[in-house]
Amino acid sequence: MMTLDEARALDAADPLRRFRHRFALPEGVIYLDGNSLGPLPRETVPAMTDMVERQWGERLIRGWNEGWIEAPARIGGKIARLIGAAADEVIVADSTSANLFKAIVAALRRDPTRQTVVTELGNFPTDLHIAEGAVGCVAGARLKAVARGELETALGGDTALLLLTHVHYKTAERFDMAAWTARAHRAGALVLWDLSHSTGAVPLDLAGAAADLAVGCGYKYLNGGPGAPAFLYVARRWQAALANPLSGWMGHAAPFAMEDRYRPATGMARWLAGTPPVLGMAALEAGLDLLLEADMAALAAKSTALFDTMAAIGDALGLECVSPRDPAQRGSHISFRHPDAYALCQALIADGVIGDFRDPDILRLGLTPLYLGFEDVVRAGDILGAVLAEGRHRDPRFAVRQAVT
Ligand SMILES: Cc1ncc(COP(=O)(O)O)c(C=O)c1O
Numbered sequence: 441m442m443t444l445d446e447a448r449a450l451d452a453a454d455p456l457r458r459f460r461h462r463f464a465l466p467e468g469v470i471y472l473d474g475n476s477l478g479p480l481p482r483e484t485v486p487a488m489t490d491m492v493e494r495q496w497g498e499r500l501i502r503g504w505n506e507g508w509i510e511a512p513a514r515i516g517g518k519i520a521r522l523i524g525a526a527a528d529e530v531i532v533a534d535s536t537s538a539n540l541f542k543a544i545v546a547a548l549r550r551d552p553t554r555q556t557v558v559t560e561l562g563n564f565p566t567d568l569h570i571a572e573g574a575v576g577c578v579a580g581a582r583l584k585a586v587a588r589g590e591l592e593t594a595l596g597g598d599t600a601l602l603l604l605t606h607v608h609y610k611t612a613e614r615f616d617m618a619a620w621t622a623r624a625h626r627a628g629a630l631v632l633w634d635l636s637h638s639t640g641a642v643p644l645d646l647a648g649a650a651a652d653l654a655v656g657c658g659y660k661y662l663n664g665g666p667g668a669p670a671f672l673y674v675a676r677r678w679q680a681a682l683a684n685p686l687s688g689w690m691g692h693a694a695p696f697a698m699e700d701r702y703r704p705a706t707g708m709a710r711w712l713a714g715t716p717p718v719l720g721m722a723a724l725e726a727g728l729d730l731l732l733e734a735d736m737a738a739l740a741a742k743s744t745a746l747f748d749t750m751a752a753i754g755d756a757l758g759l760e761c762v763s764p765r766d767p768a769q770r771g772s773h774i775s776f777r778h779p780d781a782y783a784l785c786q787a788l789i790a791d792g793v794i795g796d797f798r799d800p801d802i803l804r805l806g807l808t809p810l811y812l813g814f815e816d817v818v819r820a821g822d823i824l825g826a827v828l829a830e831g832r833h834r835d836p837r838f839a840v841r842q843a844v845t
Contacts (some may be wrong), residue, residue, distance in 0.1 A: 441756050441821075442749050447814035450745070455738050460811045462730055463663075470820045472795040475637060475773045475806030478663030484726040491722040503718070511721045512712055518728050519662070519671045522736070523635060523654065524645035529673050531708035532658070532721060536636055536670040537566045538686070539655040540603075542711060543672065544574035545685040547601040547630045547653065548581045554600035554629065555581045560588055564609045567634055571603055577685070591620075595627035601653075602629050606644075607637035607771030610798045612763040614642065614770050618649040625650065630678070636660060639671075641743070641772035641808075643736050652678055661772070661808060662731060664724030672711050679707055688713035734810055742809035743772040746817055750774050750807060753821030757828060762802065773806045782845065786838035787827045793820045797845050 442450075451457060464480045465471060471479055495503045507514075517527030533539065544557060555578070557571050568585060575581040586594045595602060602624040607614045617633065624631040630652040638644055640661030646654055652675050658668030674682060683704060689695045690712035693703040704710040744767040751774060754761050759776040778784055778801060785797040795805040807817065827833055 441752050442814065442818050444815060444818055447749070447818040451813040451815055454742065454813065456734060456742055456809060457813070459730070459734060460813065463811045465811065468792050470793045470816045470823075471812070472793060472805040472807070472816075472820060474663070474808035474811070475641070475660055475771075475804070476796055477659055477666060478661060478727060478808070479811065480665070481663050481727050481730045483730060484663075484665065484723050487722055487726040488719070491719060495722075496719075508716070508718045508721075511718065511725070512716050513708065515721055515725050515728065516671055516708065518725070518732060519639065519656075520673075521732060522639055522644065523656075523673065524647050524649075525654075525673050526647070526676065528707055529646075529676055529679075530671055531711050532669050532671050532724065533712050533716065534670060534672075535667075536634065536655050536657050537570050538713075539670050539672040539711075540567060540570040540632070540634065541574050542684050542686055542713075543632050543653045543655060543674075543682075544571055544601060544603065545577055546682040547632065548574065548578040549685070550630070550682060551600060552580075554598055556584050556596075556598045557581070557601045557603055558584045558586070558591065558594045558599050558629070559603040560591060560605070561585045562587075562608075562610075563603070563605050564634065564636070567603060567605055592623055595623060595629060597628065599624070599627050599629035602627075602631045603634070604631065605634040605636070607635075607642065609637055610762070610802050610804065611775055612637070612770040612773045614638070614764070614768070617644070617646075617651065621649045621651050637771050637773070640731050640739075640810075643740055646673060646675070651675065658720075658724045658727075661810075662724065663727030663810075665720065665727065667720065668724045668727075669717055669720050672708070674708060674711065679710075684711050684713070686713040690714055690716070731810065739809045740767075743767075743807055746807040746809060746812060746814065747772075747774055749814055749817045750805060750821065753817070753824070757821075757825055772808060773804055775802050775804045777801050778803055780833050782841065783833040783835075783838040784824075784827065785845075787833035787835065788820075788824060790838070791823045791827065791832075793823050795820075799845070
């Protein structure tokens with residue numbers, strides 16, 4: 441197991457070390473939950489102050505023509521650099537859930553002979569719930585949710601869409617994007633990737649994989665703040681053929697022509713529905729600009745090393761790691777299965793180590809290389825070891841479930 445001295449030496453030599461101080465990480469906290477809600481970048485504070493005080497406060501409605509109206513496309517273009525897409529294939533809009541709905545319905549309406557959405561049982565709940573709602577909105581459509589091992593055989597001549605979450609929210613298992621996209625295409629289906637746990641966490645190449653559609657969160661590895669707007673990717677070859685079912689005025693070809701009839705905009709603009717959340721976009725852009733300063737290969741290499749450090753600690757403590765050991769097959773978090781995972785997570789939080797719990801028995805620790813150090817991981821491991829050794833997680837107060845776990 442790594443010693444504190446070894447950890448400090450690795451931190452001192454870390455090419456990403458300079459990013460840590462760009463975040464307002466609270467004293468006394470080891471934050472292992474950036475895969476759920478990224479911390480506050482220091483630059484976000486003046487960016488938001490400018491947005492609120494100057495842009496909103498002074499410029500008022502003039503702000504729309506001073507950068508606000510372009511924000512969805514501009515910020516989408518920045519996200520494109522992280523996911524291997526062209527700038528005009530990504531737009532920032534709505535939530536991941538809403539974007540899933542738009543993309544699923546659009547895929548179902550593309551070809552009336554293909555009416556099935558195939559997805560994985562145990563996918564993130566909103567993916568399953570939204571898919572259920574989306575098939576309910578298209579006559580004849582149905583949802584086929586199967587275990588991972590049955591996905592390939594579930595694809596067939598009636599499949600409109602294969603909906604997969606690239607990095608699994610619980611286990612961190614990562615699909616081979618190019619291989620699964622090719623399987624969907626061989627069946628004549630489109631593929632929709634949920635990149636919520638992938639964007640800014642692992643290298644992505646949507647173009648290289650020939651992916652059709654993708655969505656993802658702004659508040660995890662992009663550090664865009666709680667409830668940050670999400671993004672949607674539509675490969676250029678599908679942009680004219682697919683229609684946004686939420687045909688709001690912001691996706692109209694000429695929103696301020698105030699026409700009665702809907703005419704979709706060309707390109708990604710048609711995927712907008714209503715007025716963009718400008719305040720949230722400002723925070724997202726600040727987080728994103730910071731992340732874009734970092735080298736994705738360096739992030740991936742450090743994520744692997746942080747994982748190995750935590751995996752060795754888990755092994756030494758006799759914990760069952762449910763995340764793949766092969767870095768090519770996982771994201772940037774590590775998950776341990778433990779019968780008292782909830783209480784363990786609460787006991788860790790009480791000791792300043794913030795991770796999270798996923799029902800029923802998963803302790804999930806985010807290993808975000810942009811701002812975490814090896815010393816953080818080793819210290820968190822020491823605290824985890826002490827909690828387990830002393831049985832502190834058995835304190836009844838740690839068994840009380842809060843609304844957000
Ligand atoms: C894979 C995945 N999809 C979607 C979401 C959330 O979607 P929304 O931002 O609409 O709440 C999450 C949140 O953790 C997620 O892990």
